[in-house]
Amino acid sequence: MSTITGGAGFVGSHLVDYLMMQGHEVIVADNFFTGRKRNVEHWLGHENFELIHHDIVNPLFIEVDEIYHLASPASPPHYMYNPVKTIKTNTLGTINVLGLAKRVGAKVLIASTSEVYGDPDVHPQPETYWGHVNPIGPRACYDEGKRVSETLSYAYAKQEKVNVRVARIFNTYGPRMHMNDGRVVSNFIIQALQNQSITIYGSGHQTRSFQYVSDLVDGLVALMASNYTQPVNLGNPVERTIQDFAEIIRDLVGCKSKIIELPAVEDDPQRRKPDISRAKKYINWEPRVPLQEGLMKTVDYFRKELARSNHSQRNIFVPETTEFRTLL
Ligand SMILES: O=C(O)[C@H]1O[C@H](OP(=O)(O)OP(=O)(O)OC[C@H]2O[C@@H](n3ccc(=O)[nH]c3=O)[C@H](O)[C@@H]2O)[C@H](O)[C@@H](O)[C@@H]1O
Numbered sequence: 044m045s046t047i048t049g050g051a052g053f054v055g056s057h058l059v060d061y062l063m064m065q066g067h068e069v070i071v072a073d074n075f076f077t078g079r080k081r082n083v084e085h086w087l088g089h090e091n092f093e094l095i096h097h098d099i100v101n102p103l104f105i106e107v108d109e110i111y112h113l114a115s116p117a118s119p120p121h122y123m124y125n126p127v128k129t130i131k132t133n134t135l136g137t138i139n140v141l142g143l144a145k146r147v148g149a150k151v152l153i154a155s156t157s158e159v160y161g162d163p164d165v166h167p168q169p170e171t172y173w174g175h176v177n178p179i180g181p182r183a184c185y186d187e188g189k190r191v192s193e194t195l196s197y198a199y200a201k202q203e204k205v206n207v208r209v210a211r212i213f214n215t216y217g218p219r220m221h222m223n224d225g226r227v228v229s230n231f232i233i234q235a236l237q238n239q240s241i242t243i244y245g246s247g248h249q250t251r252s253f254q255y256v257s258d259l260v261d262g263l264v265a266l267m268a269s270n271y272t273q274p275v276n277l278g279n280p281v282e283r284t285i286q287d288f289a290e291i292i293r294d295l296v297g298c299k300s301k302i303i304e305l306p307a308v309e310d311d312p313q314r315r316k317p318d319i320s321r322a323k324k325y326i327n328w329e330p331r332v333p334l335q336e337g338l339m340k341t342v343d344y345f346r347k348e349l350a351r352s353n354h355s356q357r358n359i360f361v362p363e364t365t366e367f368r369t370l371l
Pocket of ligand 1: 119311
């Protein structure tokens, strides 16, 4: 029996698909702040599936063997919208999850982030790097929230013998990202599909490394199944500038959008690329989906999303087993 907090969100719902397709019993706990029922709608009514409307800042009492703690807004505009709530989710929420794991003896995987490295002065970023985070900046609610979340995990592991896994997730994209997500992949694709200007924040020289969501799910499952308890980076090491990325999306969509420069975002990390040696060595994982392939699926999803003219029209991304390489 697996529980996924944030299981109706972008990443969580793909993990639900994987576990359901493997025949697990799955309980999703979500407060629907950024998650949506329609991300898991195709499982409603299945005897192995249960959806609970629950905010993890409140304790959760269930019986479970494995917990994936994914609950938290992850897009900068979303996590900055209500910073106190973001902090509560990543501190009180994580305490509640670790408390549950302790009570029922469950294994728990905590979703951390590349943002624990802040605006890094080591490149690429290995897990041994302690980071360069502004503790009072606009991103701090998330960055520091996730850092405390990691600290709590190891405190519970040491003091209470809770069996923890910590995944440091790097930039991830794919179908089911929210139209208003605000992160770069969805913004650029939606702008390109509508022939609007593509908005680069700052010079466009800042870099990111983008992984497709099914690769991440494969990594999360492999980490949970492993005996490795230290933090593990999960990301695609192919690094690109945001300027290049804008051009790639414009070409892929085949539109005539202009690429324009808007003011830079405060404390925006300038370079980000995961060192994934640890993931390769200890959980035998590396990403496999090339950017073009992942982007095609994502463009297709957003094209259908934009074609909806009223709320009752459905755009449900139904998973196939071929989506996850480890299910083949
Ligand atoms: O996508 C993710 O998974 C990550 O997204 C964010 O981190 P960030 O890298 O800042 O994500 P974006 O908002 O997608 O920004 C990436 C870069 O593109 C730029 N950007 C974003 C949006 C846009 O319209 N234009 C644009 O140039 C940003 O300034 C930044 O330099 C979150 O903070 C991470 O927790 C999360 O793991």
